[in-house]
Amino acid sequence: MTLKGQCGIVTGGTRGIGKAIAQRLAQRGVNLVVAARTLPAAQEVAASLSTPDVRVFGMKLDVSNAGEVEQVFEFAREKFGRIDILVNNAGITKDGLLMRMQEDAWDTVIDINLKGVFLCSREAIRDMAKQRYGRIINITSVAAFMGNPGQANYSASKAGIVGFTKTVAREYASRNITVNAVAPGFIETAMTDVLPQHIKEEMKKMIPLGRFGTVDDVAEAVVFLASPEAGYITGHVLHVNGGMYM
Numbered sequence: 054m055t056l057k058g059q060c061g062i063v064t065g066g067t068r069g070i071g072k073a074i075a076q077r078l079a080q081r082g083v084n085l086v087v088a089a090r091t092l093p094a095a096q097e098v099a100a101s102l103s104t105p106d107v108r109v110f111g112m113k114l115d116v117s118n119a120g121e122v123e124q125v126f127e128f129a130r131e132k133f134g135r136i137d138i139l140v141n142n143a144g145i146t147k148d149g150l151l152m153r154m155q156e157d158a159w160d161t162v163i164d165i166n167l168k169g170v171f172l173c174s175r176e177a178i179r180d181m182a183k184q185r186y187g188r189i190i191n192i193t194s195v196a197a198f199m200g201n202p203g204q205a206n207y208s209a210s211k212a213g214i215v216g217f218t219k220t221v222a223r224e225y226a227s228r229n230i231t232v233n234a235v236a237p238g239f240i241e242t243a244m245t246d247v248l249p250q251h252i253k254e255e256m257k258k259m260i261p262l263g264r265f266g267t268v269d270d271v272a273e274a275v276v277f278l279a280s281p282e283a284g285y286i287t288g289h290v291l292h293v294n295g296g297m298y299m
């Protein structure tokens with residue numbers, strides 16, 4: 054795939070799925086800003102991915118903070134002069150059954166998972182519209198489609214991303230910008246490590262392919278949608294879930 058020399062931003066690129074996406078994009082020659090709330094982790098990933106041909110910068114970013122989002126995009130514009138790819142990957146969970154869910158757990162998850170996608174996409178779309186090219190890939194979840202007990206806030210945020218993706222895809226198709234979502238199923242990362250073993254076993258039984266996903270399963274799907282070759286795909290949700298939901 055012809056990604057060499059392109060420029061992009063990956064939010065939440067310091068571990069798990071986001072780190073794998075940053076690795077795969079950098080390996081294919083994409084210059085990147087890797088951004089997350091923990092600056093040293095972002096800098097560490099950036100240092101490990103930088104080569105003489107590919108420039109990778111680590112930045113501090115809370116995607117729910119409009120000022121910080123603006124600063125990161127300003128930085129990327131200054132360094133690269135263009136933004137071809139935005140991967141909205143940053144996301145958190147704050148689980149609890151509805152009756153016990155605190156307002157703060159609702160607000161924080163919606164702010165980071167959904168408002169963050171809005172703020173970053175709004176910045177990126179300005180550059181992409183001007184240059185008449187862009188790829189936005191939003192990481193949603195199987196929970197948006199199946200629901201998941203204890204995740205009313207999370208599944209609502211991820212379902213919101215789907216509506217957002219389709220609307221922005223329609224708004225900017227005429228500018229040659231595609232906007233798609235990737236919906237991972239159960240992927241082995243820090244986010245899922247915390248689940249009790251018996252829940253993991255129950256979940257595995259629901260997966261026709263009989264295994265949990267890896268971060269690379271998701272990253273490869275993202276790289277494809279980020280490539281020029283995926284130029285006729287927009288407003289789509291690509292499910293990467295081993296058949297758990299179809």
Ligand code: NDP
Binds near residue numbers: 064067114237245
């Ligand atoms: P991890 O918790 O392993 O990594 C999350 C990343 O996001 C970290 O880099 C974290 O860094 C960053 N992050 C968290 N909050 C913010 C914020 N406010 N601003 C910027 N960066 C932030 O998660 P996963 O890799 O498991 O998940 C990545 C994405 O995939 C998420 O959107 C998640 O909802 C989605 N997903 C994951 C699934 C799974 O099974 N793992 C399944 C379906 C979807 P820091 O804490 O330093 O900010």
